[in-house]
Amino acid sequence: MTLPNQTKQWKALEQLADSISGQHMRDWFGADSGRAQRYTTSACGIKLDYSKNLINQDVLAGLFDLVESQQVSAKRDAMFNGEIINHTEQRAVLHTALRNFSGKPVMVDGQDVMPEVMATQDKIRNFVEAIHSGAHKGYTGKSIKHIVSIGIGGSFLGPKIMSEALKPYWYDGVTVHYVANVDGCHITDVLSGLDHEDTLVVMSSKSFTTQETLQNTLTAKQWFLNSGGSQQDIAKHFVAVSSNVKAATDFGMDENNIFPMWDWVGGRYSLWSAIGLPVALTMGYDNYRAILEGAYDMDQHFQNEPLETNLPVLLAVLGIWYVNFHGAQSHVLLPYYHYLRGFPAYVQQLDMESNGKNIAGQKDPIDYATGPVIWGSEGTNGQHSFHQLIHQGKVMIPADFMLPLNVPNQDDTHHAMLASNCFGQTQALMQGKTYEECYADLDGKGLDEATRASLATHKTMPGNKPSNTFLFDQLDPKTLGALVALYEHKVFVQGAIWGVNSFDQWGVELGKELGNQVLDKIVNTDADLDFDASTNQLISAFRQANN
Ligand code: F6P
Numbered sequence: 001m002t003l004p005n006q007t008k009q010w011k012a013l014e015q016l017a018d019s020i021s022g023q024h025m026r027d028w029f030g031a032d033s034g035r036a037q038r039y040t041t042s043a044c045g046i047k048l049d050y051s052k053n054l055i056n057q058d059v060l061a062g063l064f065d066l067v068e069s070q071q072v073s074a075k076r077d078a079m080f081n082g083e084i085i086n087h088t089e090q091r092a093v094l095h096t097a098l099r100n101f102s103g104k105p106v107m108v109d110g111q112d113v114m115p116e117v118m119a120t121q122d123k124i125r126n127f128v129e130a131i132h133s134g135a136h137k138g139y140t141g142k143s144i145k146h147i148v149s150i151g152i153g154g155s156f157l158g159p160k161i162m163s164e165a166l167k168p169y170w171y172d173g174v175t176v177h178y179v180a181n182v183d184g185c186h187i188t189d190v191l192s193g194l195d196h197e198d199t200l201v202v203m204s205s206k207s208f209t210t211q212e213t214l215q216n217t218l219t220a221k222q223w224f225l226n227s228g229g230s231q232q233d234i235a236k237h238f239v240a241v242s243s244n245v246k247a248a249t250d251f252g253m254d255e256n257n258i259f260p261m262w263d264w265v266g267g268r269y270s271l272w273s274a275i276g277l278p279v280a281l282t283m284g285y286d287n288y289r290a291i292l293e294g295a296y297d298m299d300q301h302f303q304n305e306p307l308e309t310n311l312p313v314l315l316a317v318l319g320i321w322y323v324n325f326h327g328a329q330s331h332v333l334l335p336y337y338h339y340l341r342g343f344p345a346y347v348q349q350l351d352m353e354s355n356g357k358n359i360a361g362q363k364d365p366i367d368y369a370t371g372p373v374i375w376g377s378e379g380t381n382g383q384h385s386f387h388q389l390i391h392q393g394k395v396m397i398p399a400d401f402m403l404p405l406n407v408p409n410q411d412d413t414h415h416a417m418l419a420s421n422c423f424g425q426t427q428a429l430m431q432g433k434t435y436e437e438c439y440a441d442l443d444g445k446g447l448d449e450a451t452r453a454s455l456a457t458h459k460t461m462p463g464n465k466p467s468n469t470f471l472f473d474q475l476d477p478k479t480l481g482a483l484v485a486l487y488e489h490k491v492f493v494q495g496a497i498w499g500v501n502s503f504d505q506w507g508v509e510l511g512k513e514l515g516n517q518v519l520d521k522i523v524n525t526d527a528d529l530d531f532d533a534s535t536n537q538l539i540s541a542f543r544q545a546n547n
Contacts, residue, residue: 001361004497005324005368009066016062017325020054024464026431028056041309044297044482047471048311052430053318053398054326054466063317064307066497072313075496080303082108082264086503087362093503094262095269095488096299099292099481108264120260120274125285127239127257127277131200132171132284139233142198147176148190149278150216151204155241156180157349158271158484159204161342162279162291165480168339168408169283176282182212187219196227201238203251204275206261208244211512217251241274266503268349269488287477294481302489312489315468319398319494322466323369328396333376336403336422337475343402344376347487353505354491360499370498376400380421391429391461401426402470402483422469432463 004010029035029051039051055063078085082092097106097113105112130136134143149159160178163170177190201220205213217238224237235254242248243261259274271279272292280288302312322328331351333344355371376382379401390397403422407415439456447455472479495502518539521527525543529536 001364001499003360003364003366003368004066004070004499007066007069009062009069010324013059013062013066013321013325016059017321020056020059025052025054026463029430041311041314043301043305043309043311044294044486045472045474045476045479046311046482046486048314049469049471050314050318052426052467052469053321054464055318055321059321060308060317063321064313066320067307067313067317067493070497070499072493072496076303076492079492080299082106082113086266086501088501088504088506091266091503092264093266093269094264095266095272098265098272099295099299099485101293101296108262113262113264116260116262121289123259124274124277124280124288127259128280128285128288131174131281137236138197138199139229139236140197142195144200145174145198146194147174147200147202147278147281148194148220149176149178149202149204150180150187150213150220151178151241151275152180152210152212153349153353154267154270155204155206155210155213155275157342157346158268159276159278161340161346162271162276162480162484163282164342165337165339165475166279166283166287166291166477169287169477171282171284174281176278178278179216180212182215184219187216191220191223196224196229196237199224199237202241202278202281203238203248203253204241204278206241206243206265206267206270206275208240208242208247211515221252239277241277267505268353269503271484283477290477291481294478294483295485296481297478298482298485298489302485311486313493315400315486315490316493316497318466318468319372319490320497322396322398323372326396328372328398329369330373330375330395330397332382332390332397332399333374334379334382334399334401334422334425335376336379336401336418337407338378340402340475341378344374346484348374350487351491353508354502355495355498355500356507357495357498357500357502359501364499366498366500368498370500371494379425380418383421383425387425390465396465399426399429399465399467400470401467402472404472404475406474408474426467426469428461428463429465429467430463432461432465433459435460 036049036051040049079093080096082094084090085093092108094106094108098117100106100114105114131144137143156178163176179187179190203213203217229237231252234252238253239257240248240253241259241261243263245258248258249255259277261270261273265273272295276288302310307313319331333347335341335343351374352371357370358366360366390399401422403419435456438459442452442456492502521529521539522542525547529539
């Protein structure tokens, strides 16, 4: 394939980056009163102000040319049409079918998958209603009050952040606890506060082979049996979401309580499948369905909106602009909303597992940067720690700020302060503060000239730091669904431009393989250690400490 950096569109962007270097966004805002309005667009309950970016009309046109040259629209259609775009695993990529409310079929291998998708949605609804109404009872006749959701990666992060983000919509009477880490403290802490008679465990694992999830589920099973439950009672207290039905029934689960998944749904895109069951249990089926509807709206927007106002495309090209033409190596997400605090961790897996790749097409080594490091945390906390580096550090860190304009049950004073900090940060990043302004501020402070000049230098803020600001009327289920789908499609567009397969994750496999070999040597304490000297030494230290 022709790598993107070999195209004339890429070269043109390199020249555009040179042509704007030395210019300042502060001056662009000063000279152009229409800038903010021109670079603001809305869809699906999300308003995006992208005016505080290092862009002008020429840059945007150049970026859209790059999108066209990499046939992003054709690649997008191939995904929605169920073509085998995950070529290293020979799979279609159809998480969009899980939220397809068009009434139209979606074909995989000549078969419409929609009847199965809708049957699974019905199964989720019926199960949630049975739990919430008390119709599904534990083995001693108690209603279920606690759900322990066990899964990791995509079988954890999506459901967890959705549950967290939609706290104002929680169903009263059932509490959902999420466990991912194989570190035994987590599952032990969660189970120690629970009564096994009113607890339901949802084991979420597409493969039913993931070490962490299996071990945590076995520990939960042991806890259940030790607390008085029997093997045959397990069916009432353990359900699974998995494509491996046999492994789940072998475990003791009732076949009727196994929620299916399919090969054409990738792990980090699976929250729209029955992996979302804990979300539906947290807030009721109608709210869960509204999340899917919001994502569907974003799918429509992504497929039909022109490039210039297409939110996923805009986010994607802005990211590419900084990663490939300004040397940015990371991207920070800053939700100014406590309930959305898990969103950076969710996007971390979505983006880094999808586009952290070094081969384009079938086998071409890549010599340009691909997926950036994604990180971040809730505002305003970050302002009192890492924002310093974003403001005055030597690396460019593009930022996504997000804020709901209305929040249920919140004190107005707190919300106004939160908003003012959010907007103030984007302003400071953009305009900075000049040496002259800082020097003038120090007038009358009793400083000698050398000290005043030195201090003014340290206080100078370069500005010209890019950021996007997202505003939501309210972060309701529909808007959250749209927001998550927006980032999914952003990642898709970037992967399409870079020419990578965004849907495999071979990089995580070697670690799993070696981890198992090491476990073998840790457990079999007499086995010879034949790894490298460092690994042997670490295993010996562990053996010694645990014998
Ligand atoms: O380790 C990577 C991964 O395969 C992720 O892509 C996935 O989300 C996670 O593990 C969990 O996999 P499973 O649902 O099969 O347990």
